[in-house]
Amino acid sequence: MTVTTPAEIDGLDGDPRITAEYGARPIYDRYDYVIIGAGTSGSVVAGRLIEDTDASVLVIEAGGTDQSRAVLDPLTWFSANIGTERDWQFVAEPSAHVNGRALTLPMGRLVGGGSSINAMIWARGHREDFDYWARVTGDDAWNYRNAVATYLRVEDFAGPADPVRRGSGGRIYVEPTPNASALANAFLEGCEAVGIPRFADANGVMMEGDGGAALANLRVKDGKRQNIPASYLWDHLGDPRLTVATGATVHRISIDRAKRATGVTVVIDGELRNITASTKIVLAAGAINTPKILMLSGIGRAQDLAPLGITIEADLQGVGQNFQDHILAAGCNWAFPDDNVQDPLNNGGEANFFWKSDSALDRPDLQPFVISYPYYTDTLQARHPAPPNGWAIAPGLVSPASRGQVRIASTDPEATPVVDAGFLQDPRDLEALTYCVDLCRDIGNSAPLRPFVKREVVPGPGRTGREKRDFARNSAWTYFHQSCTAKMGVDDMSVTDPRLNVYGIEGLCITDASVMPRVTTGNTMAPTVVIAERCADILTGKA
Known part of the structure; x- marks a missing residue:
């Protein structure tokens, strides 16, 4: 078998016009919505807000473009992306339960997030996954029947017809291998x-x-990966209300005396900027970075944050807890x-x-x-x-029955979070x-x-x-399905309510796999789309 090297793959780009649009607009000081992360969930919410409202939207992404062949070529997804600049390259703490090994935890660091570096598997989850979410949140909006309704609306399935369960004509193309x-x-x-x-x-x-x-069901069309931005974001890049800032790192969320999230502190082109969100901040940074940003912002376990000198804005015991992965x-x-x-x-x-x-x-x-x-x-x-x-x-x-946790060891925004994966x-x-x-x-x-x-x-x-x-x-190794570190629910360990709003903080919601109370059965890209669609419905007044 001939193996193409990452250097060879990177030399073959996708659409340069898309890459150019990611950095095409100046970054202003105020937007209606600020979305932290251009991964699966951030792309869904951004696209829906542009389609369904007249709002201005800033999407902040730490990584770069998704237009490399390393991303678009379905066969080289593993060899060309894992361990590169397109991967956060997180590593779990060594554990005796895996014979002292420190397992790598790949997560996408580019537009599209995990949907740009994963194996492109569209696995919708089991009936019991969503019915469990509905039970523990007390909100039937999360049940299987409603999840299927979302899938019927967004899918364009090229496999065996099943009008009861599978959608056709939607924005998300899916085909059996x-x-x-x-x-x-x-x-x-x-x-x-x-x-x-x-x-x-x-x-x-x-x-x-x-x-x-x-x-397997794959997100591949005409021999190319279809990441989630391909379905939600690319068509809107020319809209002046949408700005996608790549290579930009969020340090913390700004919270005023009334306990309202008002904006973000972010490094853009080497400059520390304060950007205001007049309507809402949508946190979609993934199950490791989302709790990190919350904790740096004073939202988390008071007993862990106070010794670091962080002012406590909301003592939420569940932040960073309940880490799950396949x-x-x-x-x-x-x-x-x-x-x-x-x-x-x-x-x-x-x-x-x-x-x-x-x-x-x-x-x-x-x-x-x-x-x-x-x-x-x-x-x-x-x-x-x-x-x-x-x-x-x-x-x-x-x-998995095992549970881990994510924590920070310092107030340095550039420091890597500490992950006890619990495998x-x-x-x-x-x-x-x-x-x-x-x-x-x-x-x-x-x-x-x-x-x-x-x-x-x-x-x-x-x-x-x-x-x-x-x-x-x-x-044992990871399936790349890190989740559940800011779960939605109604118990003392819940971080968001069933409508994805962070407890104790106005103007802040979470919409990535962090909010799963329990990880779904199978690859997590598709259920994350369901979460993000629900978030978009809430933000646009449709739910």
């Missing part, structure tokens, strides 16, 4: 061989019950036979399944992907070098992931996949229970 590889189809047959049913749509009826296997273990690996090497197609991860490690669970807790290239953590690679040509099934845990801290997660490893091995070694197997490289057969748990700890 096109021209899927022989490996991906054999993987689905392998799932059937171990009793996991196969479905035509990964986001239809399959996600209202016990799960199943399917080709685990995608890297992974169970096989070598291709010399006469049947398969090159990666599409995004390299074309098919997956959702399943339960325990039949008593209310929703699937497992989501492995087949990956058409070797997929290893550094720890496993050092012990079991990857073959020249190989493939993997990555065990995925998407309903595998709860013994139930280790048990579920170990079960998932065994299940993935059964699929990978099943009859439908034998034509693609020269040998199993890791973990291999005959391991004791202790060895299996050790493999799970050494292979």
